Amino acid sequence: xxxxxxxxxxxxxxxxxxxxxxxxxxxxxxxxxxxxxxxxxxxxxxxxxxxxxxxxxxxxxxxxxxxxxxxxxxxxxxxxxxxxxxxxxxxxxxxxxxxxxxxxxxxxxxxxxxxxxxxxxxxxxxxxxxxxxxxxxxxxxxxxxxxxxxxxxxxxxxxxxxxxxxxxxxxxxxxxxxxxxxxxxxxxxxxxxxxxxxxxxxxxxxxxxxxxxxxxxxxxxxxxxxxxxxxxxxxxxxxxxxxxxxxxxxxxxxxxxxxxxxxxxxxxxxxxxxxxxxxxxxxxxxxxxxxxxxxxxxxxxxxxxxxxxxxxxxxxxxxxxxxxxxxxxxxxxxxxxxxxxxxxxxxxxxxxxxxxxxxxxxxxxxxxxxxxxxxxxxxxxxxxxxxxxxxxxxxxxxxxxxxxxxxxxxxxxxxxxxxxxxxxxxxxxxxxxxxxxxxxxxxxxxxxxxxxxxxxxxxxxxxxxxxxxxxxxxxxxxxxxxxxxxxxxxxxxxxxxxxxxxxxxxxxxxxxx
Amino acid sequence: xxxxxxxxxxxxxxxxxxxxxxxxxxxxxxxxxxxxxxxxxxxxxxxxxxxxxxxxxxxxxxxxxxxxxxxxxxxxxxxxxxxxxxxx
Numbered sequence: 001x002x003x004x005x006x007x008x009x010x011x012x013x014x015x016x017x018x019x020x021x022x023x024x025x026x027x028x029x030x031x032x033x034x035x036x037x038x039x040x041x042x043x044x045x046x047x048x049x050x051x052x053x054x055x056x057x058x059x060x061x062x063x064x065x066x067x068x069x070x071x072x073x074x075x076x077x078x079x080x081x082x083x084x085x086x087x088x089x090x091x092x093x094x095x096x097x098x099x100x101x102x103x104x105x106x107x108x109x110x111x112x113x114x115x116x117x118x119x120x121x122x123x124x125x126x127x128x129x130x131x132x133x134x135x136x137x138x139x140x141x142x143x144x145x146x147x148x149x150x151x152x153x154x155x156x157x158x159x160x161x162x163x164x165x166x167x168x169x170x171x172x173x174x175x176x177x178x179x180x181x182x183x184x185x186x187x188x189x190x191x192x193x194x195x196x197x198x199x200x201x202x203x204x205x206x207x208x209x210x211x212x213x214x215x216x217x218x219x220x221x222x223x224x225x226x227x228x229x230x231x232x233x234x235x236x237x238x239x240x241x242x243x244x245x246x247x248x249x250x251x252x253x254x255x256x257x258x259x260x261x262x263x264x265x266x267x268x269x270x271x272x273x274x275x276x277x278x279x280x281x282x283x284x285x286x287x288x289x290x291x292x293x294x295x296x297x298x299x300x301x302x303x304x305x306x307x308x309x310x311x312x313x314x315x316x317x318x319x320x321x322x323x324x325x326x327x328x329x330x331x332x333x334x335x336x337x338x339x340x341x342x343x344x345x346x347x348x349x350x351x352x353x354x355x356x357x358x359x360x361x362x363x364x365x366x367x368x369x370x371x372x373x374x375x376x377x378x379x380x381x382x383x384x385x386x387x388x389x390x391x392x393x394x395x396x397x398x399x400x401x402x403x404x405x406x407x408x409x410x411x412x413x414x415x416x417x418x419x420x421x422x423x424x425x426x427x428x429x430x431x432x433x434x435x436x437x438x439x440x441x442x443x444x445x446x447x448x449x450x451x452x453x454x455x456x457x458x459x460x461x462x463x464x465x466x467x468x469x470x471x472x473x474x475x476x477x478x479x480x481x482x483x484x485x486x487x488x489x490x491x492x493x494x495x496x497x498x499x500x501x502x503x504x505x506x507x508x509x510x511x512x513x
Numbered sequence: 514x515x516x517x518x519x520x521x522x523x524x525x526x527x528x529x530x531x532x533x534x535x536x537x538x539x540x541x542x543x544x545x546x547x548x549x550x551x552x553x554x555x556x557x558x559x560x561x562x563x564x565x566x567x568x569x570x571x572x573x574x575x576x577x578x579x580x581x582x583x584x585x586x587x588x589x590x591x592x593x594x595x596x597x598x599x600x601x
Contacts, residue, residue, distance in 0.1 A: 155535070158538050159538070161538070161548075162537065162539045165540055165541055165579045168577055169539075169572055169574050169577060169579050173574060173575075182572070182574070185572070186572065188584075189572075190537050190538075190581075192536060287537075
């Protein structure tokens with residue numbers, strides 16, 4: 001239907017426009033086989049006749065005739081362009097035609113034209129065409145603006161979304177050892193850098209200490225030279241040192257470094273070697289600065305959490321020390337809490353339990369027998385078999401211990417371990433007679449560590465067993481008293497000689513005490 | 514599943530196309546589903562399949578996972594070839 005010269009999308013849109021379709025209906029009886037043109041230049045130097053030749057015999061006949069037609073056509077375009085009004089004209093073969101200029105922001109940007117009409121068309125046809133063209137041109141302009149807007153905004157939205165994802169990823173951990181390597185990996189990924197390093201200021205020594213490095217050598221030539229920040233660096237020396245000293249970003253020669261600034265400069269994040277040897281840009285700097293701001297919050301939180309944890313652990317250790325002092329020396333001896341803690345944590349590590357569970361086990365191991373202070377001395381010191389009532393008093397001590405711990409909110413995850421560390425895997429333990437995996441894992445670990453500690457430490461009434469003897473005893477009770485999976489982990493520690501150093505350390509500590 | 518087989522499916526190919534077009538992005542499954550305009554239920558397994566195929570990296574932290582394009586240049590080039598072949 002339409003000749004394509006210029007903007008096919010405009011023609012396609014016109015073809016769908018209801019006003020233009022009506023116009024075609026009006027023109028059909030008079031124009032018969034019109035040729036439509038869309039021209040996307042305000043002053044086209046020539047016309048493309050490929051499509052027109054299919055319909056018009058005059059322009060098909062010779063180049064000279066095409067040039068005659070073109071001259072007439074370009075004159076009509078020039079008139080319409082100058083007046084910015086539709087212009088009607090007669091073509092070289094005396095057929096009526098019209099040109100409608102397309103204007104955007106008071107500038108003519110192109111034209112829609114029709115020629116090769118067999119008979120004169122009504123004046124309303126040009127008006128209808130002008131309205132349709134104006135309407136379509138406005139729609140197209142809006143669409144173009146939206147496309148431009150989308151193309152410029154979309155990469156920024158994706159970058160913003162990435163920054164948000166990183167914010168969530170780095171703020172989902174309070175573990176300092178996890179946080180910085182993760183941050184370095186994410187920064188290297190976002191900046192497509194071969195290497196990202198994070199160094200923090202050691203305020204006491206006025207040095208910059210490298211804390212994490214991540215890299216993707218496969219993105220290009222790996223960074224060869226050892227970087228100065230790998231050794232402690234004086235503030236003010238090297239790129240990272242200067243960034244920290246000036247508290248200002250550095251962007252040059254394939255290196256981008258930004259300071260980590262809170263109330264003072266905490267350190268520096270530095271990326272090197274962008275993919276395809278491209279330089280880092282101001283946009284990269286903007287992204288890294290945003291990430292650095294988030295990193296500062298995460299680092300500060302992790303530091304505060306570590307401090308809080310240190311305070312909590314110190315408090316718990318003090319409490320455990322006080323309870324140990326209050327605890328009565330019985331014929332069964334006093335538990336060696338320090339060794340018990342080391343053994344329980346070694347088993348936990350062998351089982352690969354998570355950091356939170358490990359921390360709870362640590363606290364529980366320190367305070368597991370706090371309730372012993374509630375058992376009367378006559379029961380604790382009784383050399384003969386306990387009566388049923390006395391046994392019940394003894395069996396209440398985990399629950400009494402838990403009562404002491406409840407006000408300390410930080411101990412909440414440790415409470416089930418303290419409460420159930422005397423349960424047996426076969427359900428014949430106390431205080432609840434829990435069975436199998438219903439017993440918290442920490443309590444099952446504590447049961448093995450507790451029994452091991454009792455066996456290898458000397459008691460007034462017997463010699464200490466060797467590690468191997470104790471291990472055999474524990475193995476014999478796997479599945480009855482102890483969880484076989486925990487026993488298996490314990491036996492691996494024994495086989496690999498990992499428990500002996502703990503025993504030696506404990507003995508040395510007690511010797512020095 | 515090898516890469517050509519994986520890329521024969523529209524969802525992994527579209528996701529790979531997104532990350533190839535925006536190699537610096539790190540997105541959650543929800544974010545990817547939004548950008549590529551596909552249901553989350555289709556996107557999640559496809560993301561994990563792309564991680565298994567080493568096209569994407571998964572940054573896991575607790576319950577949250579961020580996905581990003583691999584840093585392996587050879588894999589990235591291979592992904593580009595497969596995407597070009599699809600001609601999406």
